[in-house]
Structure formats: structure tokens, C-alpha cells
Amino acid sequence: MNVSTKPKRSGGLALLCIFAVLLILSAAGRAVSYFAAAAASDIAFPGWLASLADYGAELIAALRVAVGLGALTAFAYRGRRLVPLFLLCLAAAFLDYAARYVIDTVSGNLGDYRVVAVFWLLGEFLYEAVFTAAGLWVILAFRKRYRAVESPRKRAKYAPLTAAAFSVLPYAVSRVLAEIWYLIDFLLTYSGITSTEIASIVGSFLRILAIYGAFGILAARATARILLRRDKAA
Numbered sequence: 001m002n003v004s005t006k007p008k009r010s011g012g013l014a015l016l017c018i019f020a021v022l023l024i025l026s027a028a029g030r031a032v033s034y035f036a037a038a039a040a041s042d043i044a045f046p047g048w049l050a051s052l053a054d055y056g057a058e059l060i061a062a063l064r065v066a067v068g069l070g071a072l073t074a075f076a077y078r079g080r081r082l083v084p085l086f087l088l089c090l091a092a093a094f095l096d097y098a099a100r101y102v103i104d105t106v107s108g109n110l111g112d113y114r115v116v117a118v119f120w121l122l123g124e125f126l127y128e129a130v131f132t133a134a135g136l137w138v139i140l141a142f143r144k145r146y147r148a149v150e151s152p153r154k155r156a157k158y159a160p161l162t163a164a165a166f167s168v169l170p171y172a173v174s175r176v177l178a179e180i181w182y183l184i185d186f187l188l189t190y191s192g193i194t195s196t197e198i199a200s201i202v203g204s205f206l207r208i209l210a211i212y213g214a215f216g217i218l219a220a221r222a223t224a225r226i227l228l229r230r231d232k233a234a
Contacts, residue, residue: 014227015084018071022092025064030099033057037109059211064092065128066168066216069135070223073164076139077146077228086136093128097121131174135167142166164224165217172212179208 036053039045068089075085101121104110110117142163149155156162183201187193 014230015081015088018067018085019088019092022064022068022089023095025060025067026092026096026099029057029060029064029096030103032060033100034103034107055207055211058207059215061096062211062216063219064096065132065171066219067223068092068132069139069167069171070164070220071227072136073139073160073167073220073224074227076136076143077160077163082136086132089132090129093132094125097125127174128171131171134170138167138170139163160224160228161221164220168212168216168220172208172216175208175212176205179204 032053036050036057039050039053040047072082072085072089074080075082098121101110101117104117105114142158142160146155146158146160146163149158186201
């Protein structure tokens, strides 16, 4: 793919459109998450429906991060304004966690733990911000190599879609490492693990690899591809 690195128009409309998509994903994720919590506590809903909704909420949250990284990739390779887009990605994440706090407060789920919830959600936001920044660093590293090499074959190794795919990896790896930490803590606490628990552990790792790895890579690449094609057609 021949990607121009010359700065184009400021892309104010593109920024607003991307931010709108991120907000829509945030709202959809909160709605599905709320339904999952309601279904889990209501015997009128089958257990599989609550589990499915919970997976759906996690999938949408991962999609929001991946879309942001894909957009950052397109902006980086097109020479557009990265800082405003990066801040909008963080703003969408912050509003997502803020909405979660408001929903839990209104529904009475927090009780006397509102202060604890604030710090916990702030930690979740900072966690996402750090790994979004790490993804952006990967994108810029790929762009630097892309601009430095002259051979078309070597350039293909650092093409924007490849950069978009690799930008998701820091976030995905962090999720795997967190699960490993939880597993170690579980193994040190409990003994005599059953086959059902082993299946649950394997399922947790497969879920992370599927949602944050494979799905995240596909979503980031698709977002970057759409935005790059849009610029090419403009």
C-alpha cells in the first residue's frame, strides 16, 4: 500500500466522526453491561443469556480500544493531528468509566463503597490510557521505520495495517499477564483443583486471546483500512 506521509487537511470532521463512534461504542457497552448485571440477578433470565451479555460487553469494550488504535494508525501515516485524536480516545474512555459509576450509583449497587469505586474506576481508566499510549508508541515506531526504508519489500513490513495490528498487542499482552497473576494467586490459595476449574482457567485465557488478541487485531486493521481508503478517495 502506498501511503502518503504528507500532512493533509486538519481532519476536524474525521476527528468528530471517530469520537462519535467511540462514544456510541461506550454507550452500547454500558447498556449491554447493565443488561448482563440485571440478567444475572433475575431468575427470569437463563444463565447463558447473562453470560452471553457479559461477553458482549467485554467485546464492545475491546472494540472501542481497537478502533481508537486503528484510527491513530491512519492519522499517524497520513500526517494528521495525532494529539487531538489521542486525547479524544482518552476522553471516550473516561466518559465510559464515568457512565459506569453513574449507573452503579443510581441503581444502588455501590452502597457505602462509592469512594472505593471512584479509585477503582480511575485505576481502570489509567490502565487503559497507559496501554493506549503504548499502542501509539508502537505505531510511531513502525511509521519511523516505514519512512526510513526505501525498498518496497522492506516497506511492506512496516505498512500501516501491520502497525495497526501490532499496536493492539501491548494491551492484549497486559490482559494475559493479569490473568496469569490471578491464576498464580488462585493456585497459591487453593489446592485440589477440579477438572471444571481447569476448564474454566483455559476458557479464560482463550477468551482473552480471542477478544483482545484476534478480534482486536482485526478491528484495528479494519478501522485503519477504512480511514486510509477514505483519505485516498477524498
